[in-house]
Amino acid sequence: MTTRRQVIFRSAQLGAMLATLGLLPEAAQAQATYNAGAFEAKTMPELMKALGASAPVESKDVTITGPDIAENGAVVPIGASTTLPGVKRILLLVEKNPSVLSALFDVTDSVDANFSTRVKMGQSSNVFAVALMGDGKVLYAVKEIKVTLGGCGG
Amino acid sequence: MKMVKTLALTVVTALAASCTSMPPKADYAALMNQMMAGSFRDEGIAKTDRLIQDQANAACSEAQGKSLPDAVTEAIQQAALQGVRMPSDGKFTGDWREGEKLAQNGRGMTWSDKTALPKDNGGNCLNCHQVTKEEVSYGTIGPSLYHYGKDRGVLDPESQESRPIVEYTWTKIYNAKSYNACSGMPRFGHAGLLDEMQMKHLMALLLDPKSPVNR
Amino acid sequence: MLKISVPLILAILSTAALSQQKSATDAIAEYRAMLADGNPAELFEARGEDLWKMKRGPKNASLEQCNLGKGPGVVKGAFVELPRWFADTGKVQDLESRLLTCMEALQGFDAKAIAATPFGKGEQINLEGLTAWISAESRGMRFNLPQAHVQEQINYELGKRAFFYRAGPYDFSCASCHGQAGKRIRLQDLPELTKNPGDGVGFAAWPAYRVSSGEMWSMQRRLNDCYRQQRFPYPGYASDVTIALGVYMGVNAKGAQSVAPALKR
Amino acid sequence: MSDPMRIRAQVAGDKATVRVLMSHEMETGLRKDGAGKVIPAWFIQEVTAQLNGKNVMTAHWGPSVAKNPYLQFSVKGAKAGDKITISWTDNKGEKRSDEATVS
Numbered sequence: 001m002t003t004r005r006q007v008i009f010r011s012a013q014l015g016a017m018l019a020t021l022g023l024l025p026e027a028a029q030a031q032a033t034y035n036a037g038a039f040e041a042k043t044m045p046e047l048m049k050a051l052g053a054s055a056p057v058e059s060k061d062v063t064i065t066g067p068d069i070a071e072n073g074a075v076v077p078i079g080a081s082t083t084l085p086g087v088k089r090i091l092l093l094v095e096k097n098p099s100v101l102s103a104l105f106d107v108t109d110s111v112d113a114n115f116s117t118r119v120k121m122g123q124s125s126n127v128f129a130v131a132l133m134g135d136g137k138v139l140y141a142v143k144e145i146k147v148t149l150g151g152c153g154g
Numbered sequence: 155m156k157m158v159k160t161l162a163l164t165v166v167t168a169l170a171a172s173c174t175s176m177p178p179k180a181d182y183a184a185l186m187n188q189m190m191a192g193s194f195r196d197e198g199i200a201k202t203d204r205l206i207q208d209q210a211n212a213a214c215s216e217a218q219g220k221s222l223p224d225a226v227t228e229a230i231q232q233a234a235l236q237g238v239r240m241p242s243d244g245k246f247t248g249d250w251r252e253g254e255k256l257a258q259n260g261r262g263m264t265w266s267d268k269t270a271l272p273k274d275n276g277g278n279c280l281n282c283h284q285v286t287k288e289e290v291s292y293g294t295i296g297p298s299l300y301h302y303g304k305d306r307g308v309l310d311p312e313s314q315e316s317r318p319i320v321e322y323t324w325t326k327i328y329n330a331k332s333y334n335a336c337s338g339m340p341r342f343g344h345a346g347l348l349d350e351m352q353m354k355h356l357m358a359l360l361l362d363p364k365s366p367v368n369r
Numbered sequence: 370m371l372k373i374s375v376p377l378i379l380a381i382l383s384t385a386a387l388s389q390q391k392s393a394t395d396a397i398a399e400y401r402a403m404l405a406d407g408n409p410a411e412l413f414e415a416r417g418e419d420l421w422k423m424k425r426g427p428k429n430a431s432l433e434q435c436n437l438g439k440g441p442g443v444v445k446g447a448f449v450e451l452p453r454w455f456a457d458t459g460k461v462q463d464l465e466s467r468l469l470t471c472m473e474a475l476q477g478f479d480a481k482a483i484a485a486t487p488f489g490k491g492e493q494i495n496l497e498g499l500t501a502w503i504s505a506e507s508r509g510m511r512f513n514l515p516q517a518h519v520q521e522q523i524n525y526e527l528g529k530r531a532f533f534y535r536a537g538p539y540d541f542s543c544a545s546c547h548g549q550a551g552k553r554i555r556l557q558d559l560p561e562l563t564k565n566p567g568d569g570v571g572f573a574a575w576p577a578y579r580v581s582s583g584e585m586w587s588m589q590r591r592l593n594d595c596y597r598q599q600r601f602p603y604p605g606y607a608s609d610v611t612i613a614l615g616v617y618m619g620v621n622a623k624g625a626q627s628v629a630p631a632l633k634r
Numbered sequence: 635m636s637d638p639m640r641i642r643a644q645v646a647g648d649k650a651t652v653r654v655l656m657s658h659e660m661e662t663g664l665r666k667d668g669a670g671k672v673i674p675a676w677f678i679q680e681v682t683a684q685l686n687g688k689n690v691m692t693a694h695w696g697p698s699v700a701k702n703p704y705l706q707f708s709v710k711g712a713k714a715g716d717k718i719t720i721s722w723t724d725n726k727g728e729k730r731s732d733e734a735t736v737s
Contacts, residue, residue: 034679039696067400069290069393071556071634075580075700077403094698098664102698105707110690111683112649114707117406118700120662148556149391150292177526178519185523186530193610194596197603204602211535218533219548219563260555262537263600270538278539281554290393293554295546340539347538367383409702411640412657583659583701 039101047101053132059139064129066145070121074148079116080129087113089132096125121147199263214336222335232333238328238343241350246320246357247311253359255353257285272349277356286366295338303361304368311361323360327353388494389543389577392533397556410501410578410630413585417502420495426476428496432550448507449627452615454518460523463615464500465589466607488590500576504629511626512573521616531610535598557634562618569628570619577631641734645717650712650736654660654705654720662697677725678703684719712736
């Protein structure tokens with residue numbers, strides 16, 4: 001039986017190997033490598049530690065979008081954005097998932113700090129949009145999304 | 155003048171007739187039997203003998219949603235009522251918490267379920283009924299059951315004064331066709347879907363004043 | 370591609386929400402609107418188009434000469450006229466059973482073997498892609514099943530009887546869930562299928578991408594799962610009862626605009 | 635081999651809205667199959683976007699991104715005719731790259 005940890009570990013090794021061999025696209029190499037530890041974090045503090053970031057502060061300048069109720073936890077549309085200048089990274093978190101971090105976006109000057117995707121949610125939970133700023137500040141917005149039991153349940 | 159009018163009327167009638175053409179003549183009962191027998195196969199616990207209809211299902215299918223003749227209705231309901239077995243120990247209610255779990259549980263009796271035993275069956279209640287105020291994900295095929303006991307003034311479901319409504323409720327769960335020949339509700343007791351204890355839990359959910367149904 | 374922008378829909382929804390507490394139904398509508406743009410069914414449509422044109426099977430042929438009812442190779446508009454009578458097979462066929470006929474005749478596949486393949490495996494995966502693309506080619510068109518042939522009429526009558534056929538341990542029929550308007554199971558709205566339930570609803574919304582399983586479902590798979598939930602035995606893929614039900618629902622849906630392949634829970 | 639992505643890039647003011655659908659199982663590694671065996675994790679880990687060959691965004695994903703992932707973002711200064719390239723790499727090292735023209 002292969003555990004998830006092993007798979008990620010192996011794939012990180014594989015990624016490093018491919019990078020060494022020059023097999024990864026140049027663009028990818030220029031960016032930070034996949035932080036497996038961050039995607040293993042169970043809580044927000046654990047995640048911030050793995051990312052080497054400070055404790056997050058709630059901010060009105062960060063926006064989290066998503067439905068109040070998700071008809072199905074398998075696909076929940078969420079988005080994170082901020083209009084603040086100097087943002088380096090945007091994170092999307094689901095508090096009650098086995099690992100809190102769903103997605104991380106490295107922001108460049110060429111894109112808006114505004115990303116939408118769809119995540120899986122095992123149960124009703126708070127979801128967070130977190131902005132890692134250039135000056136080291138960590139800002140967040142939070143919203144609760146209820147996951148309902150749809151269909152006949154059979 | 156009169157001639158023209160008659161002619162116009164004839165045309166209209168002819169058009170109407172062609173729009174509502176009668177189905178072609180065929181032995182539909184035989185074709186139906188042949189089609190059903192040739193289309194399904196056994197899978198897991200769901201065997202083809204499930205296609206066999208009892209009198210009630212045959213009559214209600216035939217009616218296609220329309221009401222049955224009074225005599226047929228009466229016969230189905232009488233037969234259903236006579237088959238209802240009241241709880242062996244005379245006690246009608248169990249634990250509403252267990253009842254709520256059963257109400258939430260929509261599983262049971264499909265070809266992907268392991269067994270057809272009551273322990274592997276849910277009550278499926280939320281699929282069709284509102285049950286509590288807190289659970290917003292409920293169906294509307296059946297009436298809301300929120301405040302079921304409260305609205306009927308049940309203070310103690312095991313008391314003598316509650317007996318009529320308690321027996322009615324038990325009967326409804328055991329075999330809903332006792333009061334409504336073509337009821338859409340599964341016959342939980344009659345079909346052996348739930349055991350006596352499970353039905354008592356559902357009774358508690360509906361009738362216990364402490365149950366979230368009545369709060 | 371959606372014509373109305375999602376932000377616009379959301380803006381309307383959130384304005385409405387200001388005046389009153391959002392009901393669960395409104396919240397679900399909001400959730401669906403958020404998913405409407407970017408239906409993963411598009412991924413299957415693209416695959417289906419490739420599969421239609423690709424030389425495959427023992428005969429190494431494409432499906433481009435397949436006759437879906439409007440002549441060999443005519444795809445546009447075919448979906449909204451199926452199921453229909455086909456003279457070459459002497460049968461009323463739906464999209465899936467017709468595709469099986471073409472895959473056998475043109476490409477040399479074994480239709481029976483494909484019909485017996487479990488959903489989501491082997492050639493069944495390809496069928497989901499093909500039905501996604503073929504239905505998409507009739508997107509926005511209105512259902513207009515032919516009823517001229519006597520077998521099409523008989524199939525309608527049999528489909529109607531099958532629709533109301535109550536049996537199994539729960540005494541359910543198709544009509545148990547789809548016989549009345551304005552009902553739902555849990556939070557799922559149930560289309561009334563004994564008449565035209567409206568544009569893009571019921572028969573006019575399948576095939577669909579199922580969010581819950583991340584799979585593409587054709588009408589055959591939809592019906593299969595209906596029968597599972599009905600606690601019936603297992604209906605064969607493209608079996609007579611599934612075709613008859615298709616005729617019944619399809620004829621009832623006359624005039625309904627097809628939105629297939631849609632996005633479903 | 636994986637299926638092509640669906641990429642739409644449309645000009646909206648002084649930027650282009652990019653919407654991407656990717657074909658991927660996004661298996662969490664936490665689910666079990668019918669026989670009770672754990673289904674190994676299999677998910678896209680990295681997504682990059684390029685505008686006319688220049689990297690404009692890198693995303694890292696975990697297995698909780700939904701199956702057949704959807705991604706939407708906006709590229710500043712993108713004009714009609716520009717090329718948007720999206721690439722992904724999954725945890726098995728499989729990769730895929732597709733291109734779309736901004737319209």
